[in-house]
Amino acid sequence: MRAIAQFExxxxxxxxxxDMPMPTLRPHDVLVRVAATSVNPADLRARRPSSARSIAREFPLVLGYDFSGSIxxxxxxxxxxxxxxxxxxCPSLMRQGxxxxxxxxxxxxxxxxxKAxxxxxxxxxxxxxxxxxGALVDRANLREDQTVLIHGGAGGVGHVAAQLVQLLNARPVVTCGSSQSLAFCRDRLGLxxxxxxxxxxxxxxLLESTQGRGFDVALETVGGDNMNVTMSAMAPLSQVVCIVPSAIDGLRSGAFMKSITVHYNMMTAPLEYxxxxxxxxxxxxxxxxxxxQGQLRPVVDRVWPVSEMAVAHKALEAGGVTGKLAIDVADGWLN
Amino acid sequence: MRAIAQFExxxxxxxxxxDMPMPTLRPHDVLVRVAATSVNPADLRARRPSSARSIAREFPLVLGYDFSGSIxxxxxxxxxxxxxxxxxxCPSLMRQGxxxxxxxxxxxxxxxxxKAxxxxxxxxxxxxxxxxxGALVDRANLREDQTVLIHGGAGGVGHVAAQLVQLLNARPVVTCGSSQSLAFCRDRLGLxxxxxxxxxxxxxxLLESTQGRGFDVALETVGGDNMNVTMSAMAPLSQVVCIVPSAIDGLRSGAFMKSITVHYNMMTAPLEYxxxxxxxxxxxxxxxxxxxQGQLRPVVDRVWPVSEMAVAHKALEAGGVTGKLAIDVADGWLN
Structure with missing residues (x-):
């Protein structure tokens, strides 16, 4: 079969x-003919050299942690x-993508x-x-009427999280870093x-947006110094779900004084599979x-044929994406 | 009335x-004649100079965050x-102790x-x-058969936490730093x-004590580098309750990869009151x-009359306490 692989x-x-050998089925597996995939930050992290790599990788390595197709x-x-x-x-990071x-x-x-x-x-x-x-419902136990901070509201995770918060009858406050992203959140997501x-x-x-009470839940997608901004806007006994491997200063950030709960959440972690x-x-x-039901919709920003995977990776690295970058696998091999 | 106070x-x-004026009652208050109190690390933190003081303090300042007495x-x-x-x-840190x-x-x-x-x-x-x-039940939601790591099992919080874990039908593993403390945990607490x-x-x-599965819950009472030891011994999706304002490196500690939940828990925090x-x-x-019911018992290591409060503070600072340091307030003023 054909695949997009890397050897370093x-x-x-x-x-x-x-060309790669056909995948071998384990007893619980199905074999899926892939019609489409998408690009996520997880692809970039797995592709790049890293001193902090936590999952062993073997070459040739096939990325791609989303698919739609047929059995x-x-x-x-x-x-x-x-x-x-x-x-x-969403296939496991531990196997070929x-x-x-x-x-x-x-x-x-x-x-x-x-079907829609x-x-x-x-x-x-x-x-x-x-x-x-997983972050909002399973980890933070989001409840009605809570106020939720979502960093990067126009991003891949952010634009779906903002929709989920709304349909769970809670109140999303999103942050963005460009006028294009702000317009996307207001006009396309109705935030x-x-x-x-x-x-x-x-x-x-940020704090004013909660009438000074602080957020009940936050989805931390940025990390680094942003963590301190997040903590300063949280309510006492609130929940921060951190989907990046950020450090937290318990004292300086205010997390200790406010008795905040921090859920580290590595999606596609081997443990979940x-x-x-x-x-x-x-x-x-x-x-x-x-x-x-028409309550949730992923928004596709741009689509490339699979042969242009590298272009899609570069687009995600360049930033400014509103929604998702998708890959058409059905036809792309012909290019 | 007489009190132990500090002016710096x-x-x-x-x-x-x-000599201090009698406390003024608020509508929800009772006035208690104190018969006994005890010394906690919270007293030491409130007494000392600190650049990271998070609660405003006025002099004369009366410490003491435990009492037994009569209305x-x-x-x-x-x-x-x-x-x-x-x-x-356990009176609020925000008021006189x-x-x-x-x-x-x-x-x-x-x-x-x-009465016992x-x-x-x-x-x-x-x-x-x-x-x-608060840490084990309210924050970590401790359940039967879970394995719980308690640092400083002979300390004030530790020796009560170890007893609570046992009576909730979970399994405590305690750590100690002296042969005296180890003997106390084995012989007095039956661990x-x-x-x-x-x-x-x-x-x-530490990891062997869980048969390699890792701990379900940990009570982090030490902080600093100890946090990395704790994280390395935790199971995926486990709960760490941190009662010290420690920093966490999400990546290096393994907290991110294992999707660990960290509950900062500042007891006697104003917010709880x-x-x-x-x-x-x-x-x-x-x-x-x-x-x-005879299921729980605080262990008193030593008792001083209230006039020797400074000696009790120094004893807690010196370390090696097994259980609690208590203060007899009923008679101590006469010394």
Missing amino acids: FGSADVLRVC VELGSKVAGWQVGDEVIG ANAEFIAVDHRVIARKP LTHVEAASLPLVGLTAW NTCLDYRAEDYADR ERQPEKLGENLATLAYLVE | FGSADVLRVC VELGSKVAGWQVGDEVIG ANAEFIAVDHRVIARKP LTHVEAASLPLVGLTAW NTCLDYRAEDYADR ERQPEKLGENLATLAYLVE
């Missing part, structure tokens, strides 16, 4: 089309799925593709949807409170259901 | 016996209490003194008991797994009930 860590230029073969212990079913999923004609994936982590979406749209949902749902983090009085306006694959599948089915 | 921040030598007067909005009732409590003949305290945060304990024993329970209960953190193979033995005083009172009543 490096810039987007290490990505190349090559072409079933493993020996697979129940509930048929050849021909159209499915979506979806930037290929076929992927072998544990059937417990997949869900039916929402194209493959390209559907492939833009799993990783960011599972990240946002009322969108703050420009470049503004001089940003920290004040080993410990609770069914939970990932259930969450993804819930997200697909919300899409079918 | 400094060493234990700033503490002196002096002598009721505020206008107090219900459920009578003059003469023997009560215990219990190192005095009398203290004014919100009736919602106090509980009946367990002397005043000196009873005054050793509230702060450490509320800290341990099976007590590890010496001075041992060379300490980190290995402002937001949920009834909860503190309920928790203290539960602790008193467990004492009456």
